[in-house]
Amino acid sequence: MLEIKNLHAGIDGNEILKGINLTIKKGEIHAIMGPNGSGKSTLAKVLAGHPSYEVTKGEVLFEGKNLLELAPDERAREGIFMAFQYPIEVPGVSNAQFLRLAYNEKRKHLGEEELDPLEFKDLLKERAKVVEMDASFMSRSVNEGFSGGEKKRNEILQMAVLEPKLAVLDETDSGLDIDALRIVAGGVNQLHNPENAVILVTHYQRLLDYIVPQFVHVLANGRIAKEGGKELALELEEKGYDWLKTAADTGTLGVQAS
Amino acid sequence: MSTVEILSKQEYKYGFVTDIESDVIPRGLTEDTIRLIAAKKNEPDWMLEFRLKAYRHWLTMTEPTHWPNISYPKIDYQDVIYYSAPKQKAVKASLDEVDPELLKTFEKLGIPLTEQKQLAGVAVDAIFDSVSVATTYKEKLKKHGVIFCSFTEAIKDYPDLIKKYLGSVVPTNDNFFAALNSAVFSDGSFCFIPKGVRCPMELSTYFRINNSESGQFERTLIVAEEGAYVSYLEGCTAPKFDKNQLHAAVVELVALDDAQIKYSTVQNWYAGDENGVGGIYNFVTKRGKCAGKNSKISWTQVETGSAITWKYPSCILQGDNSIGEFYSVALTNHAQQADTGTKMIHLGKNTRSTIISKGIAAGKSNNSYRGLVKVMPKAENARNYTQCDSMLIGSNCGANTFPYIEVMNNSSNVEHEASTSKISEEQLFYLQQRGISQEDAVSLIINGFCKDVFLQLPMEFAVEATRLLGMKLEGSVG
Numbered sequence: 001m002l003e004i005k006n007l008h009a010g011i012d013g014n015e016i017l018k019g020i021n022l023t024i025k026k027g028e029i030h031a032i033m034g035p036n037g038s039g040k041s042t043l044a045k046v047l048a049g050h051p052s053y054e055v056t057k058g059e060v061l062f063e064g065k066n067l068l069e070l071a072p073d074e075r076a077r078e079g080i081f082m083a084f085q086y087p088i089e090v091p092g093v094s095n096a097q098f099l100r101l102a103y104n105e106k107r108k109h110l111g112e113e114e115l116d117p118l119e120f121k122d123l124l125k126e127r128a129k130v131v132e133m134d135a136s137f138m139s140r141s142v143n144e145g146f147s148g149g150e151k152k153r154n155e156i157l158q159m160a161v162l163e164p165k166l167a168v169l170d171e172t173d174s175g176l177d178i179d180a181l182r183i184v185a186g187g188v189n190q191l192h193n194p195e196n197a198v199i200l201v202t203h204y205q206r207l208l209d210y211i212v213p214q215f216v217h218v219l220a221n222g223r224i225a226k227e228g229g230k231e232l233a234l235e236l237e238e239k240g241y242d243w244l245k246t247a248a249d250t251g252t253l254g255v256q257a258s
Numbered sequence: 259m260s261t262v263e264i265l266s267k268q269e270y271k272y273g274f275v276t277d278i279e280s281d282v283i284p285r286g287l288t289e290d291t292i293r294l295i296a297a298k299k300n301e302p303d304w305m306l307e308f309r310l311k312a313y314r315h316w317l318t319m320t321e322p323t324h325w326p327n328i329s330y331p332k333i334d335y336q337d338v339i340y341y342s343a344p345k346q347k348a349v350k351a352s353l354d355e356v357d358p359e360l361l362k363t364f365e366k367l368g369i370p371l372t373e374q375k376q377l378a379g380v381a382v383d384a385i386f387d388s389v390s391v392a393t394t395y396k397e398k399l400k401k402h403g404v405i406f407c408s409f410t411e412a413i414k415d416y417p418d419l420i421k422k423y424l425g426s427v428v429p430t431n432d433n434f435f436a437a438l439n440s441a442v443f444s445d446g447s448f449c450f451i452p453k454g455v456r457c458p459m460e461l462s463t464y465f466r467i468n469n470s471e472s473g474q475f476e477r478t479l480i481v482a483e484e485g486a487y488v489s490y491l492e493g494c495t496a497p498k499f500d501k502n503q504l505h506a507a508v509v510e511l512v513a514l515d516d517a518q519i520k521y522s523t524v525q526n527w528y529a530g531d532e533n534g535v536g537g538i539y540n541f542v543t544k545r546g547k548c549a550g551k552n553s554k555i556s557w558t559q560v561e562t563g564s565a566i567t568w569k570y571p572s573c574i575l576q577g578d579n580s581i582g583e584f585y586s587v588a589l590t591n592h593a594q595q596a597d598t599g600t601k602m603i604h605l606g607k608n609t610r611s612t613i614i615s616k617g618i619a620a621g622k623s624n625n626s627y628r629g630l631v632k633v634m635p636k637a638e639n640a641r642n643y644t645q646c647d648s649m650l651i652g653s654n655c656g657a658n659t660f661p662y663i664e665v666m667n668n669s670s671n672v673e674h675e676a677s678t679s680k681i682s683e684e685q686l687f688y689l690q691q692r693g694i695s696q697e698d699a700v701s702l703i704i705n706g707f708c709k710d711v712f713l714q715l716p717m718e719f720a721v722e723a724t725r726l727l728g729m730k731l732e733g734s735v736g
């Protein structure tokens with residue numbers, strides 16, 4: 001589904017991603033971990049097409065298409081979804097209005113009939129159950145005045161409405177209380193199926209207790225420093241990142257950066 | 259904002275010209291011009307006197323070119339045509355006798371006038387250049403005691419009301435443009451809602467400038483007697499010409515005890531092209547007097563057109579407990595300039611006013627809010643709340659806020675909040691990441707920004723306003 005080859009990207013001439021290779025097949029769940037500032041969010045945003053980041057080298061293919069030449073909204077309509085580490089507020093625009101617009105854009109793209117506000121209301125009510133979100137949030141302005149945890153939950157509500165092929169969840173777990181974490185993780189599991197894929201960016205094992213990845217990648221200093229199965233996360237929890245950081249810089253871990 | 263660039267190519271869809279034979283007077287302005295206009299309209303002497311008095315004042319006044327934050331080439335007032343009327347039968351027995359060319363024009367503008375097609379729930383006075391060509395639902399309204407007719411008819415049929423209220427809110431010598439209007443105004447609408455009547459439908463006037471050389475000088479007078487209520491809408495468009503046309507209107511509102519007037523405008527005069535060639539010069543004096551206790555006047559305006567907008571819909575809060583409101587969205591793009599805002603003059607006790615102004619500037623336009631809140635010595639416990647937000651799209655435009663606050667009573671409370679924002683790249687990216695195109699994202703953010711004002715508009719107008727803003731900004735971010 002997604003193939004990232006030797007991806008280099010940065011901002012204002014500073015290279016942040018220094019040669020990322022990653023392949024994701026449908027049905028898979030991947031976790032990306034790594035110290036603060038290692039480039040996890042940058043990778044997510046580059047995949048989503050954030051205009052501030054410049055790709056200097058490498059290739060990204062999504063279902064065989066060159067992702068890098070698509071505008072952010074085109075990528076989204078192709079089925080890429082990113083849950084933001086810091087969701088953005090849109091004053092004066094209700095959640096329901098925003099979601100309906102986004103949902104109908106996708107329908108249009110698929111050549112399907114758009115839903116009117118009433119039809120969409122029913123659909124939204126259904127999808128909101130996935131993250132147990134109260135109806136009162138639908139008439140409020142997008143993320144405005146939402147608590148940190150509510151914003152994160154709202155991201156997954158959007159995922160539930162848009163049903164992406166590839167969801168990149170950037171630290172969706174941080175800021176969630178224990179119950180919310182369980183609910184949100186449960187939601188992601190419900191949405192996951194053999195036809196789609198999930199990339200979880202996280203710092204904590206506890207998310208991976210709920211959403212179990214097949215692969216864990218550790219990013220350090222813009223490179224994938226180590227890869228493994230779900231047990232790698234446990235190892236990190238125990239040992240921290242220091243041993244990886246030095247190893248990544250000296251290239252002694254056997255994961256090749258180019 | 260690195261990606262923002264102005265390249266709007268949106269066509270102005272009301273830019274067509276109607277080919278119709280008109281009765282046009284020669285250019286220029288003298289006492290004779292005024293006598294000629296009065297004669298064409300068969301006006302009584304008192305009306306001519308009103309005009310001449312205004313004209314003589316006007317001659318002594320100077321155009322306010324210094325304080326407004328706008329600039330334009332000197333207007334040659336002798337080069338303007340002050341009266342242009344489509345030729346048609348003088349007396350129309352029914353709306354169906356109106357020149358088909360005119361009916362077609364208004365239909366094209368979305369304002370069908372014939373009996374069969376009239377908009378439900380809205381009575382329309384249609385003004386074409388200098389004259390009213392039709393007023394719908396007149397008879398139905400009359401049954402409720404509501405008078406809704408052209409100004410020309412009002413002068414003939416209701417001279418006492420006109421004599422009593424004309425100039426009672428905006429005196430002939432109020433300002434340069436009001437004086438000019440008082441001298442040469444050719445038509446407009448008159449609405450009178452008698453005591454205790456809630457007007458059963460929305461009243462509206464649609465202004466159309468068609469002649470490239472003539473100005474439009476119209477007059478609106480709305481009187482709501484004790485306990486009456488009316489909601490009034492105003493719309494306007496003009497063809498695209500390379501030349502600028504002058505529009506200098508005066509609107510007066512009078513609300514007696516417990517009366518309410520809600521006045522909404524969606525202004526979409528031709529704004530000129532990307533380089534600022536052509537477009538309407540819009541110099542308008544709008545003022546409402548809350549003459550009675552517990553009365554209320556609300557102005558809601560969505561200003562999207564005109565090359566130049568100079569406009570300050572205001573409220574004189576004379577009656578105790580009276581309320582004045584001003585809700586405004588002013589959008590400027592390309593080379594447009596707007597200097598708009600309001601004046602809230604608190605005279606009575608416990609008077610309250612609210613000002614919500616949203617200015618949006620794109621292209622190389624200039625958008626200023628100018629507002630005065632004045633609390634006079636006797637206005638015990640007066641309250642004002644002002645919120646004034648500007649949004650900039652791109653980096654070549656300007657937004658300014660000029661709030662003036664004069665308080666002469668210690669028990670009053672005046673609050674002012676202001677903000678300036680840009681559409682952030684992060685916001686756009688967030689919306690685009692959900693599959694919304696950049697243009698739709700801009701329009702969504704702008705509509706969110708304007709929500710507090712749009713909520714005040716009647717339903718159909720709100721839809722129109724939303725669509726209009728999107729259209730006006732199409733291509734302005736990219």
Ligand SMILES: Nc1ncnc2c1ncn2[C@@H]1O[C@H](COP(=O)(O)OP(=O)(O)OP(=O)(O)O)[C@@H](O)[C@H]1O
Nearest residue numbers: 011016034035036037038039040041042043052085
């Ligand atoms: N817009 C930007 N301008 C300047 N530097 C940036 C920008 N975005 C990212 N960076 C830098 O790139 C590096 C990687 O940042 P990124 O946000 O990708 O890290 P992260 O792995 O997501 O960290 P965290 O775990 O703290 O979320 C950091 O050093 C950061 O300061």
Ligand SMILES: [Mg+2]
Nearest residue numbers: 040041042085
């Ligand atoms: Mg991050």
